[in-house]
Amino acid sequence: MDVVRMDLADTGSPEGLVSLILKHEPSLPLPVPIEELALQLEVEEIAELKTDGFEGGLITDTNRSRGIILVKKGVSEPRRRFTIGHELGHFLIANHVPDKDGHFLCSKADLRTLSAKEGDRRAKMEVEANRFSSLILMPPPRLRDAFKRHPSPSLEHVFELAERFGVSKEAMARAYAAYHPEALAFVVVKDGKVGRVYHDGKRFPFVVANRGKPVPQGSLFYKKGLQIGIPSQIDSRLPDIWIDVSRDKRASTISEQVCLQQNGFALIMLWHESTEDEDENEDMTTRDRWRAQQERYRRD
Ligand SMILES: [Zn+2]
Structure with missing residues:
Protein backbone atom coordinates (compact mmCIF):
# COMPACT_ATOMS: atom_id res chain seq x y z
CA MET A 1 0.00 0.00 0.00
CA ASP A 2 1.16 3.50 -0.80
CA VAL A 3 -1.33 5.73 0.96
CA VAL A 4 0.09 7.60 3.96
CA ARG A 5 -1.73 9.54 6.62
CA MET A 6 -0.31 12.83 5.30
CA ASP A 7 -2.23 12.26 2.07
CA LEU A 8 -5.45 12.57 4.03
CA ALA A 9 -4.65 15.78 5.89
CA ASP A 10 -7.18 18.60 5.54
CA THR A 11 -10.01 16.23 4.78
CA GLY A 12 -12.79 16.15 7.30
CA SER A 13 -15.62 14.10 5.88
CA PRO A 14 -15.97 10.32 5.56
CA GLU A 15 -16.67 10.75 1.83
CA GLY A 16 -13.59 12.93 1.31
CA LEU A 17 -11.35 10.55 3.23
CA VAL A 18 -12.55 7.46 1.41
CA SER A 19 -12.25 9.01 -2.02
CA LEU A 20 -8.66 10.09 -1.23
CA ILE A 21 -7.79 6.62 0.05
CA LEU A 22 -9.25 5.09 -3.12
CA LYS A 23 -7.35 7.57 -5.25
CA HIS A 24 -4.08 6.46 -3.68
CA GLU A 25 -5.09 2.79 -3.63
CA PRO A 26 -7.03 2.32 -6.86
CA SER A 27 -6.68 -1.44 -6.84
CA LEU A 28 -7.54 -2.37 -3.28
CA PRO A 29 -8.43 -6.06 -3.24
CA LEU A 30 -11.77 -7.32 -1.97
CA PRO A 31 -12.51 -7.86 0.82
CA VAL A 32 -10.71 -4.57 1.56
CA PRO A 33 -7.80 -5.45 3.88
CA ILE A 34 -9.03 -3.16 6.62
CA GLU A 35 -6.49 -4.16 9.29
CA GLU A 36 -3.58 -3.64 6.95
CA LEU A 37 -5.03 -0.30 5.88
CA ALA A 38 -5.42 0.83 9.51
CA LEU A 39 -1.79 -0.06 10.26
CA GLN A 40 -0.69 1.66 7.06
CA LEU A 41 -2.48 4.82 8.28
CA GLU A 42 -0.50 4.88 11.53
CA VAL A 43 -2.74 2.88 13.82
CA GLU A 44 -0.16 1.23 16.06
CA GLU A 45 -2.01 -1.91 16.92
CA ILE A 46 -5.34 -3.69 16.80
CA ALA A 47 -5.92 -5.25 20.19
CA GLU A 48 -8.63 -6.90 22.19
CA LEU A 49 -11.22 -4.73 23.93
CA LYS A 50 -11.73 -5.81 27.51
CA THR A 51 -14.37 -3.29 28.58
CA ASP A 52 -17.76 -5.00 28.93
CA GLY A 53 -20.73 -3.64 27.06
CA PHE A 54 -18.81 -2.22 24.12
CA GLU A 55 -18.01 -3.47 20.64
CA GLY A 56 -15.00 -1.35 19.86
CA GLY A 57 -12.74 1.40 21.06
CA LEU A 58 -9.90 3.68 20.16
CA ILE A 59 -7.14 4.81 22.49
CA THR A 60 -5.76 8.10 21.29
CA ASP A 61 -5.21 11.69 22.37
CA THR A 62 -6.74 14.99 21.39
CA ASN A 63 -4.23 15.49 18.58
CA ARG A 64 -4.62 11.94 17.40
CA SER A 65 -0.84 11.54 17.47
CA ARG A 66 -1.30 7.87 18.22
CA GLY A 67 -4.03 5.32 17.94
CA ILE A 68 -4.74 1.81 19.15
CA ILE A 69 -7.91 0.17 17.88
CA LEU A 70 -9.71 -2.18 20.25
CA VAL A 71 -12.21 -4.82 19.16
CA LYS A 72 -14.38 -7.08 21.27
CA LYS A 73 -13.19 -10.67 21.23
CA GLY A 74 -15.16 -13.45 19.62
CA VAL A 75 -17.29 -11.46 17.19
CA SER A 76 -17.84 -12.63 13.63
CA GLU A 77 -15.34 -11.57 10.99
CA PRO A 78 -17.77 -9.16 9.23
CA ARG A 79 -18.58 -7.47 12.55
CA ARG A 80 -14.92 -7.25 13.49
CA ARG A 81 -14.12 -5.66 10.14
CA PHE A 82 -16.95 -3.14 10.47
CA THR A 83 -15.81 -2.18 13.97
CA ILE A 84 -12.21 -1.67 12.80
CA GLY A 85 -13.49 0.53 9.96
CA HIS A 86 -15.58 2.51 12.45
CA GLU A 87 -12.68 3.10 14.85
CA LEU A 88 -10.40 4.00 11.96
CA GLY A 89 -13.03 6.59 11.07
CA HIS A 90 -12.81 8.13 14.57
CA PHE A 91 -9.04 8.14 14.18
CA LEU A 92 -8.99 9.86 10.78
CA ILE A 93 -11.94 12.25 10.90
CA ALA A 94 -10.30 15.42 12.12
CA ASN A 95 -13.01 16.84 14.35
CA HIS A 96 -13.79 13.66 16.29
CA VAL A 97 -12.90 14.35 19.88
CA PRO A 98 -12.21 11.52 22.32
CA ASP A 99 -13.37 11.73 25.93
CA LYS A 100 -11.01 13.34 28.39
CA ASP A 101 -9.11 10.12 28.97
CA GLY A 102 -8.32 9.85 25.27
CA HIS A 103 -10.79 7.08 24.53
CA PHE A 104 -13.55 6.37 22.16
CA LEU A 105 -15.74 3.54 23.40
CA CYS A 106 -18.42 2.40 21.01
CA SER A 107 -21.42 0.25 21.82
CA LYS A 108 -23.48 -1.97 19.56
CA ALA A 109 -26.04 0.85 19.30
CA ASP A 110 -23.28 3.31 18.32
CA LEU A 111 -22.26 0.97 15.50
CA ARG A 112 -25.82 1.12 14.19
CA THR A 113 -26.41 4.85 14.51
CA LEU A 114 -27.28 6.16 11.06
CA SER A 115 -28.74 9.53 11.90
CA ALA A 116 -28.26 12.11 14.62
CA LYS A 117 -30.45 14.85 15.99
CA GLU A 118 -29.32 18.40 15.35
CA GLY A 119 -26.76 19.36 17.98
CA ASP A 120 -26.07 15.82 19.23
CA ARG A 121 -22.34 15.91 18.67
CA ARG A 122 -21.57 12.46 20.00
CA ALA A 123 -24.22 10.78 17.84
CA LYS A 124 -22.96 12.74 14.85
CA MET A 125 -19.46 11.32 15.37
CA GLU A 126 -20.92 7.80 15.49
CA VAL A 127 -22.90 8.40 12.31
CA GLU A 128 -19.77 9.62 10.53
CA ALA A 129 -17.64 6.74 11.77
CA ASN A 130 -20.28 4.30 10.50
CA ARG A 131 -20.44 6.06 7.17
CA PHE A 132 -16.66 5.89 6.88
CA SER A 133 -16.67 2.18 7.68
CA SER A 134 -19.40 1.40 5.13
CA LEU A 135 -17.72 3.45 2.42
CA ILE A 136 -14.26 1.98 2.91
CA LEU A 137 -15.48 -1.63 3.19
CA MET A 138 -17.94 -1.26 0.32
CA PRO A 139 -16.38 1.37 -1.95
ZN1 LIG B 1 -17.79 5.08 17.67
Missing part, protein backbone atom coordinates in the same frame (compact mmCIF):
# COMPACT_ATOMS: atom_id res chain seq x y z
CA PRO A 140 -19.21 2.79 -4.11
CA PRO A 141 -17.24 2.47 -7.38
CA ARG A 142 -16.78 -1.25 -6.69
CA LEU A 143 -20.47 -1.65 -5.89
CA ARG A 144 -21.45 0.13 -9.09
CA ASP A 145 -19.21 -2.25 -11.06
CA ALA A 146 -20.96 -5.18 -9.44
CA PHE A 147 -24.40 -3.74 -10.30
CA LYS A 148 -23.37 -3.16 -13.88
CA ARG A 149 -22.32 -6.77 -14.24
CA HIS A 150 -25.50 -7.99 -12.60
CA PRO A 151 -28.29 -5.43 -12.95
CA SER A 152 -31.25 -7.40 -11.60
CA PRO A 153 -31.52 -6.94 -7.84
CA SER A 154 -32.02 -9.98 -5.62
CA LEU A 155 -31.30 -11.22 -2.14
CA GLU A 156 -29.04 -13.87 -3.68
CA HIS A 157 -26.93 -11.05 -5.08
CA VAL A 158 -26.94 -9.17 -1.74
CA PHE A 159 -25.65 -12.30 0.00
CA GLU A 160 -23.05 -12.96 -2.69
CA LEU A 161 -21.74 -9.40 -2.41
CA ALA A 162 -21.75 -9.52 1.40
CA GLU A 163 -19.43 -12.50 1.11
CA ARG A 164 -17.25 -10.88 -1.53
CA PHE A 165 -16.86 -7.60 0.40
CA GLY A 166 -16.50 -9.27 3.80
CA VAL A 167 -19.44 -7.48 5.43
CA SER A 168 -22.64 -8.62 7.11
CA LYS A 169 -25.73 -9.27 5.02
CA GLU A 170 -27.43 -6.35 6.69
CA ALA A 171 -24.58 -3.92 6.02
CA MET A 172 -24.61 -4.99 2.38
CA ALA A 173 -28.39 -4.61 2.17
CA ARG A 174 -28.01 -1.03 3.43
CA ALA A 175 -25.38 -0.18 0.81
CA TYR A 176 -27.33 -2.05 -1.87
CA ALA A 177 -30.42 0.11 -1.21
CA ALA A 178 -28.29 3.24 -1.35
CA TYR A 179 -26.30 2.53 -4.51
CA HIS A 180 -28.29 0.13 -6.66
CA PRO A 181 -29.80 1.87 -9.68
CA GLU A 182 -33.20 0.25 -8.99
CA ALA A 183 -35.44 1.68 -6.24
CA LEU A 184 -35.13 -0.84 -3.41
CA ALA A 185 -35.89 -1.15 0.26
CA PHE A 186 -34.77 -3.81 2.72
CA VAL A 187 -36.77 -4.68 5.80
CA VAL A 188 -35.13 -6.53 8.67
CA VAL A 189 -37.68 -8.72 10.43
CA LYS A 190 -37.28 -10.20 13.89
CA ASP A 191 -39.88 -12.62 15.30
CA GLY A 192 -42.44 -11.55 12.71
CA LYS A 193 -42.09 -7.84 13.46
CA VAL A 194 -40.71 -5.08 11.28
CA GLY A 195 -37.31 -3.87 12.45
CA ARG A 196 -34.83 -1.65 10.68
CA VAL A 197 -35.77 -0.51 7.18
CA TYR A 198 -33.13 0.61 4.68
CA HIS A 199 -34.10 2.59 1.62
CA ASP A 200 -33.06 5.59 -0.36
CA GLY A 201 -35.50 8.25 0.83
CA LYS A 202 -35.48 10.02 -2.51
CA ARG A 203 -36.12 7.06 -4.75
CA PHE A 204 -38.20 4.89 -2.45
CA PRO A 205 -39.95 7.36 -0.22
CA PHE A 206 -43.19 5.80 0.86
CA VAL A 207 -42.47 2.76 3.00
CA VAL A 208 -45.25 2.68 5.57
CA ALA A 209 -44.24 -0.40 7.58
CA ASN A 210 -43.98 0.61 11.21
CA ARG A 211 -41.15 -0.53 13.38
CA GLY A 212 -42.25 -2.98 16.01
CA LYS A 213 -45.47 -3.82 14.17
CA PRO A 214 -46.11 -7.24 12.60
CA VAL A 215 -45.08 -7.70 8.97
CA PRO A 216 -48.12 -6.52 6.96
CA GLN A 217 -50.67 -9.11 5.87
CA GLY A 218 -50.29 -10.03 2.24
CA SER A 219 -46.51 -10.01 2.42
CA LEU A 220 -44.63 -12.92 0.91
CA PHE A 221 -43.22 -13.38 4.42
CA TYR A 222 -46.33 -15.43 5.25
CA LYS A 223 -45.97 -17.79 2.31
CA LYS A 224 -45.95 -21.43 3.33
CA GLY A 225 -42.90 -23.57 2.80
CA LEU A 226 -40.16 -20.92 3.02
CA GLN A 227 -36.88 -22.40 4.12
CA ILE A 228 -34.24 -20.80 6.31
CA GLY A 229 -31.36 -19.45 4.25
CA ILE A 230 -33.06 -19.92 0.88
CA PRO A 231 -34.47 -16.77 -0.73
CA SER A 232 -38.03 -17.07 -2.04
CA GLN A 233 -38.98 -16.35 -5.62
CA ILE A 234 -39.46 -12.70 -6.31
CA ASP A 235 -43.12 -11.88 -6.67
CA SER A 236 -45.35 -8.88 -7.30
CA ARG A 237 -47.51 -7.76 -4.39
CA LEU A 238 -50.22 -5.17 -4.02
CA PRO A 239 -48.30 -1.92 -3.60
CA ASP A 240 -50.41 -0.72 -0.67
CA ILE A 241 -49.10 -3.54 1.52
CA TRP A 242 -45.86 -1.63 1.80
CA ILE A 243 -46.21 1.87 0.46
CA ASP A 244 -48.50 4.83 0.81
CA VAL A 245 -50.11 4.60 -2.59
CA SER A 246 -51.80 7.98 -2.26
CA ARG A 247 -48.41 9.66 -2.01
CA ASP A 248 -46.96 7.70 -4.90
CA LYS A 249 -47.66 9.88 -7.90
CA ARG A 250 -46.70 7.18 -10.36
CA ALA A 251 -48.55 3.99 -10.96
CA SER A 252 -46.23 1.38 -9.60
CA THR A 253 -45.63 -2.23 -8.83
CA ILE A 254 -43.94 -3.59 -5.77
CA SER A 255 -42.12 -6.87 -5.92
CA GLU A 256 -40.99 -8.69 -2.88
CA GLN A 257 -38.43 -11.34 -2.03
CA VAL A 258 -38.05 -12.92 1.41
CA CYS A 259 -35.31 -14.91 3.06
CA LEU A 260 -35.82 -16.43 6.48
CA GLN A 261 -32.69 -16.47 8.62
CA GLN A 262 -31.52 -18.00 11.87
CA ASN A 263 -32.86 -16.96 15.28
CA GLY A 264 -36.17 -15.58 14.09
CA PHE A 265 -34.66 -13.08 11.68
CA ALA A 266 -35.73 -12.53 8.09
CA LEU A 267 -34.73 -10.11 5.38
CA ILE A 268 -37.24 -8.75 2.89
CA MET A 269 -36.29 -6.97 -0.32
CA LEU A 270 -38.86 -4.60 -1.82
CA TRP A 271 -38.47 -3.43 -5.38
CA HIS A 272 -40.46 -0.42 -6.43
CA GLU A 273 -41.03 0.05 -10.13
CA SER A 274 -42.94 2.67 -11.94
CA THR A 275 -45.22 1.05 -14.50
CA GLU A 276 -45.58 4.23 -16.53
CA ASP A 277 -42.29 4.15 -18.35
CA GLU A 278 -42.49 0.54 -19.38
CA ASP A 279 -42.66 0.99 -23.08
CA GLU A 280 -41.13 -2.30 -24.05
CA ASN A 281 -42.18 -5.56 -22.47
CA GLU A 282 -45.61 -4.21 -21.79
CA ASP A 283 -47.16 -7.60 -21.46
CA MET A 284 -44.60 -8.93 -19.05
CA THR A 285 -45.14 -8.83 -15.33
CA THR A 286 -42.32 -7.87 -13.03
CA ARG A 287 -41.84 -11.48 -12.17
CA ASP A 288 -41.52 -12.47 -15.81
CA ARG A 289 -38.95 -9.78 -16.38
CA TRP A 290 -37.08 -10.79 -13.27
CA ARG A 291 -37.00 -14.39 -14.45
CA ALA A 292 -35.77 -13.31 -17.86
CA GLN A 293 -33.04 -11.25 -16.20
CA GLN A 294 -32.05 -14.12 -13.94
CA GLU A 295 -31.86 -16.34 -16.99
CA ARG A 296 -29.57 -13.90 -18.71
CA TYR A 297 -27.44 -13.67 -15.58
CA ARG A 298 -27.09 -17.46 -15.39
CA ARG A 299 -26.04 -17.62 -19.01
CA ASP A 300 -23.32 -14.95 -18.57
